[in-house]
Amino acid sequence: MPLEVMDRRASDNEYLHRDFHGALSSALIYLEEHFGAEGLRDYLRRFALSYYAPLREDIRERGLIAIADRLRAIYDLEGADYSLQMGADELLVEVRACPAVAHMRASGYAVAPQWRETVRTVHEAICEGSPWGFELLEYCEETGANRQRFFRRSDAQ
């Protein structure tokens, strides 16, 4: 067999490597095993505060619209079955099947027992320091389906 070569430019493909969900899940399992659920949440909060800093700034300026724009972008990209319901002071989110959990289950990756924290802790951290709060109303461990609520905090100006 002669030398085989594959040569690709970045523009040849779309950037969407769903196996990264499995890698993140493995990382969360490791964190819980070595640092407990508290360590896992501490890491996710620190990551969210750091990585989503531009989004957090945007939320302070545009409020719930900034949150809705971000959710639409990632859920559309990942092919999620979801709906958003926007009110004046509240954004309700329903994810009928989480695409990350669906991919992990289909590919045989272990889903971290604390996977829900990628929604709850991350969204709480994104809202930190803003007039907005977050609560995870429901979460299905099997499919990752969930209902979320972003709301204006009662102590906000």
Next chain:
Amino acid sequence: MISCTEFIPAYSELFRYLEERGGREEVMRFWEDLSDRFLGNLRALVEEHGLRGCWLYWSHTLNEEAADFRMELDEEAGEFRIIMRHCPSKGLLMSLDHMEPYHDYCGHCDVLYRRVLEPLGYECVADLSECDEARCSITVRRSANK
């Protein structure tokens, strides 16, 4: 939800977090754990197909990651090589104005893949000398004593 397109910054921040909690040794422990826990598909492909297993594994991952690369497989010479002209992961981290990449972000590649391939009878050599410019290479060869 953290999108799979946001994983790389999460990964980089995890290395930083682990180093703060337990030093460099903790980061290394995690990389070894991740290799054992997550790279079963690479291990299975190389066990079944030999060096071609590397080709099959990276054909999938590098295309989905939209990498800028050249990959070579010479089964007669017993060598597989990836020349990464622009790593999408390191490139993404370098493009973020508000975050610094973990100082040894690229080190995980060498540890994770060597840990799978060496016990299977392959030598795995990573050249990370240009990783600050998102360029690197990995060469996998059959070990002389295999």
